[in-house]
Amino acid sequence: MRPLFHPALEDIKPEAILYALSDPERLAIYAKLAGASGGGTCSALADLGDRVIPKSSLSNHFKVLRESGLIRSERQGVEMRNQTRCTELDERFPGLIRAILTAYGQLPGQLKTD
Amino acid sequence: MRPLFHPALEDIKPEAILYALSDPERLAIYAKLAGASGGGTCSALADLGDRVIPKSSLSNHFKVLRESGLIRSERQGVEMRNQTRCTELDERFPGLIRAILTAYGQLPGQLKTD
DNA sequence: TTCCGTAGTTCGGAAATTCGGAACTGTTGA
DNA sequence: TCAACAGTTCCGAATTTCCGAACTACGGAA
Numbered sequence: 001m002r003p004l005f006h007p008a009l010e011d012i013k014p015e016a017i018l019y020a021l022s023d024p025e026r027l028a029i030y031a032k033l034a035g036a037s038g039g040g041t042c043s044a045l046a047d048l049g050d051r052v053i054p055k056s057s058l059s060n061h062f063k064v065l066r067e068s069g070l071i072r073s074e075r076q077g078v079e080m081r082n083q084t085r086c087t088e089l090d091e092r093f094p095g096l097i098r099a100i101l102t103a104y105g106q107l108p109g110q111l112k113t114d
Numbered sequence: 115m116r117p118l119f120h121p122a123l124e125d126i127k128p129e130a131i132l133y134a135l136s137d138p139e140r141l142a143i144y145a146k147l148a149g150a151s152g153g154g155t156c157s158a159l160a161d162l163g164d165r166v167i168p169k170s171s172l173s174n175h176f177k178v179l180r181e182s183g184l185i186r187s188e189r190q191g192v193e194m195r196n197q198t199r200c201t202e203l204d205e206r207f208p209g210l211i212r213a214i215l216t217a218y219g220q221l222p223g224q225l226k227t228d
Numbered sequence: 229t230t231c232c233g234t235a236g237t238t239c240g241g242a243a244a245t246t247c248g249g250a251a252c253t254g255t256t257g258a
Numbered sequence: 259t260c261a262a263c264a265g266t267t268c269c270g271a272a273t274t275t276c277c278g279a280a281c282t283a284c285g286g287a288a
Contacts, residue, residue: 115282115283168276168277168278169277169278170276170277170278170279171275171276171277174275174276174277189283189284191284191285192283192284192285193284
């Protein structure tokens with residue numbers, strides 16, 4: 001398995017962030033992850049209620065989130081721990097992530113995390 | 115020519131906004147439009163400095179921006195006047211557009227509008 | 229009225245991207 | 259050593275994007 005790539009904070013592009021979160025599944029996953037207390041594993045985030053995301057698609061979603069700079073992934077034993085980079089990101093793009101999550105949260109019938 | 119479609123404020127989806135602005139050319143166009151004083155025409159926004167966008171691509175960019183709810187387009191004689199829907203949008207998704215434009219503006223060597 | 233120029237739209241096919249099943253890798257526990 | 263599990267990679271099918279060429283809409287000149 002190739003080593004995981006994480007962009008440095010200063011290399012993160014807002015377009016990449018917007019692109020990553022413009023996919024409804026990725027946005028749902030990210031919102032869940034941002035709301036969760038501990039670092040979420042891929043499989044724990046796979047269930048979106050209305051549909052279970054196939055493994056390969058999930059893996060790709062996490063790759064997109066990771067390489068856009070939104071999350072940090074780390075192998076821990078057999079599974080992968082993912083956590084948001086919210087704090088860092090807010091330094092670089094003040095208010096951006098917050099505004100996106102708020103906008104998403106305002107949609108009816110969503111963000112019903114656990 | 116088909117009539118232009120503009121979504122009602124309450125039908126605007128944040129995913130659509132993020133998608134529309136995740137394309138570097140559209141983001142550049144939108145930033146220019148948001149910075150411009152009058153409503154910009156398509157051709158006035160076509161020149162991105164490093165490249166001139168083909169007409170058909172431009173037309174499609176404006177369609178995406180319009181149908182995502184980011185801009186309002188209105189035919190005025192032979193040309194098309196475009197204006198942002200910033201104020202309305204800020205009501206629905208507080209801080210979102212501002213944060214995106216700020217993030218984009220922080221990139222080095224951009225937003226050098228005229 | 230017809231004709232011309234300008235501004236933008238639509239069409240259609242080539243190129244690029246996304247999706248997801250099947251096979252694979254890396255890790256742990258028995 | 260083996261089996262099971264979590265996630266990754268591969269690769270072909272389906273979808274989307276891109277953009278040149280043809281087209282439409284409007285306004286002005288004659």
